[in-house]
Amino acid sequence: MIPFLDLGAAYRELKAEIDAAVQRVLDSGWYILGPEVEAFEAEWAAYCGAAHAVGVANGLDALILALRAVGVGPGDEVIVPSNTYIATWLAVTAVGARPVPVEPDPKTHNIDPTGIAAAITPATRAVLPVHLYGQPADLDPILAIARQHGLAVVEDAAQAHGARYRGRRIGAHGDVVCWSFYPGKNLGALGDGGAVTTDRADVADRIRVLRNYGSRVKYVNEVQGVNSRLDPVQAAVLRAKLPHLDAWTDRRRAIAALYAAGLRGAGLVLPHVPDWAEPAWHLYVLRVADRDGVQQQLGEAGIGTLIHYPIPPHMQAAYAALSLPPDALPMARKFADEVLSLPIGPHLTLDDAGKVIDHVVRIV
Numbered sequence: 001m002i003p004f005l006d007l008g009a010a011y012r013e014l015k016a017e018i019d020a021a022v023q024r025v026l027d028s029g030w031y032i033l034g035p036e037v038e039a040f041e042a043e044w045a046a047y048c049g050a051a052h053a054v055g056v057a058n059g060l061d062a063l064i065l066a067l068r069a070v071g072v073g074p075g076d077e078v079i080v081p082s083n084t085y086i087a088t089w090l091a092v093t094a095v096g097a098r099p100v101p102v103e104p105d106p107k108t109h110n111i112d113p114t115g116i117a118a119a120i121t122p123a124t125r126a127v128l129p130v131h132l133y134g135q136p137a138d139l140d141p142i143l144a145i146a147r148q149h150g151l152a153v154v155e156d157a158a159q160a161h162g163a164r165y166r167g168r169r170i171g172a173h174g175d176v177v178c179w180s181f182y183p184g185k186n187l188g189a190l191g192d193g194g195a196v197t198t199d200r201a202d203v204a205d206r207i208r209v210l211r212n213y214g215s216r217v218k219y220v221n222e223v224q225g226v227n228s229r230l231d232p233v234q235a236a237v238l239r240a241k242l243p244h245l246d247a248w249t250d251r252r253r254a255i256a257a258l259y260a261a262g263l264r265g266a267g268l269v270l271p272h273v274p275d276w277a278e279p280a281w282h283l284y285v286l287r288v289a290d291r292d293g294v295q296q297q298l299g300e301a302g303i304g305t306l307i308h309y310p311i312p313p314h315m316q317a318a319y320a321a322l323s324l325p326p327d328a329l330p331m332a333r334k335f336a337d338e339v340l341s342l343p344i345g346p347h348l349t350l351d352d353a354g355k356v357i358d359h360v361v362r363i364v
Contacts, residue, residue, distance in 0.1 A: 002343055002352045004304035007183055009347035010248075011190075014240055018190075021236035033212070033229055040235040041195070043242055044179075048171025050197035052204035055230025056211050059158045059180025062194040063091030065228065066176040067126065069196075069206040070152035072097050076125040078154075081111040082312060082332035084130045088156050089313045092128065100124070101314060101324075103331040107272040109133065109285070109339075113141035120145075126152040131160035131170055133308070134186065134282030135273070139165050139173045146174075154178065161186040162249045164278035172199045176207075181238055186252070186282050186346075187245050189234040248346035252281035255344050255353045259284055262357035267364055269338070283308055287338040288364060295340055297363045303356055306341045 011018055025036055037055050045053035056062050072078060074096030080088050082101035092099040102115040111129050127146050129137040137155075146153045153174030157163075160170045161179070171177050181193035198204050209216050214225025256271070256279070263270055269287035273279060285308060288294050295305050312332040314324040326333055342356055 001302040002304060002348070002356060004306050004341070004343050005184055005345040006347050007188075009345070010188070010241065013347070014244065017240040018237055021240040022233055025232045025236045028232075031232055034232055036232040036239070037230050037235045040230070040239050040242075043239060044195060045171075045197055047169070047242060047245075048177070048197045049169050050172035050177070051199045052201065053195050053197045054204055054207045054211065055235060056194045056196065056207070057228040057230065058192040059178065059182060059194040060087045060091060060094075061211075061226070061228040062178035062180065062196050063087065063128075063154070063156060064094045065207045065210050065226075066154045066178050066196050066203070067091055067095045067097070067128075068210060069203045070126060070154060070175050072125045072152070075123065077121060077123040079111075079116055079119050079124060079127045081128075081130050081132070082314060082329040083109055083111075083335050084132060084156070084313065085158075085309055086313045086316060086318065087158070088128060088130055089319065097125070098123075099313070099319075099322075101329055101332070103329055104132075104335070105138075106331060108135055108138075108274065108277075109335060110135060110137040111142075113138050113145065116142065116145050120149055120151070124149070124151060126154055128154050128156060129174075130156040130158075131163060133271070133285050134159045134161075134163050134280035135271070136160065136163050136165040136170055136277045136279070138274070138276075143174065152176075158182075158185065159282035160280050161282075162245055163280035166276045167278075171197045175200055176203050181234065186249065186280050187238060187241055190237050191231070191234055193230050193234040193238065195230065249280055251346040251348075252344055253279075254350065255348055256281045256284055258350060258353050259342065259344075259357060262354070263360060266361050268360075281344055283341045284344040285339050285341050287335070288340055289338065290364075291338050291340050294360070294363055298356075298359060301359050303359055304343060307336075307339060308341050309339075310336055312336050
């Protein structure tokens with residue numbers, strides 16, 4: 001059996017460090033925010049090359065609070081990818097705004113910058129690119145269009161821990177960058193967790209207040225905030241894992257390179273990496289015409305795979321009110337029918353990756 005991802009492997013590798021980190025929090029008696037969260041925020045900001053980091057409860061909250069912090073609210077429009085996990089859209093509607101989808105670049109699967117300008121209306125307030133699968137979106141043209149029209153850029157980097165765009169780590173290109181530390185992420189906690197990074201002091205301050213009931217002084221509430229605070233136990237776990245993130249990313253890159261070499265010429269559409277991108281390889285996503293059949297046969301051979309994502313947001317019942325027919329966004333629908341994610345976690349051995357290649361080539 002080759003699982004899609006062994007979630008327990010990271011803990012087994014770092015058991016002593018993680019156990020010590022959790023015990024440190026338990027012994028401290030400080031269980032909400034406090035020094036452990038502040039230390040992780042400083043370390044994560046430094047890693048991302050950002051001036052500020054603010055820990056929140058999860059990745060969706062990071063997106064919601066980021067949108068609120070840059071002034072997006074009811075009646076506004078936010079440009080989003082048509083091809084993404086639904087959380088990207090949920091954040092937009094959670095603040096009362098309307099998601100305006102733009103189709104992906106057929107090579108990278110990320111939002112196509114050439115489609116953004118046509119989607120801008122007088123109601124547009126922000127662009128929300130996603131660094132899907134850990135592959136950086138093409139930020140320079142996105143930022144240029146946004147600055148030309150006075151729009152905020154909120155990046156969804158939930159899958160891009162350690163990825164680089166034109167040599168610089170994702171973390172502060174736009175106005176604010178949103179992170180998830182869900183256990184399956186490249187940098188994952190032992191439960192939910194999230195953060196934002198930014199070079200804008202005003203945005204960081206606004207999110208710190210919003211995450212804590214709208215308060216910076218106890219019982220003094222400046223705005224209507226929420227309870228969305230990164231847990232100190234999770235912060236401690238993330239601090240234990242962070243020094244290993246680059247080595248884990250290198251392992252992912254080695255697997256991706258093996259897949260690329262072994263699957264070339266097999267009749268599949270393999271991931272395309274532009275010259276300016278250094279992916280974090282959160283996922284290795286290929287496209288295959290008979291996706292369901294291939295997935296079934298791989299499963300029967302003991303190889304775990306997943307589909308990211310089987311139903312595009314515009315086809316979900318949650319967004320029926322937008323009245324977008326299935327064929328309104330044909331690229332998103334096509335990808336949903338063809339994408340298949342192969343195992344690529346940092347604890348997958350190269351030998352097992354070779355077995356995955358052998359089975360895929362034999363099946364397709």
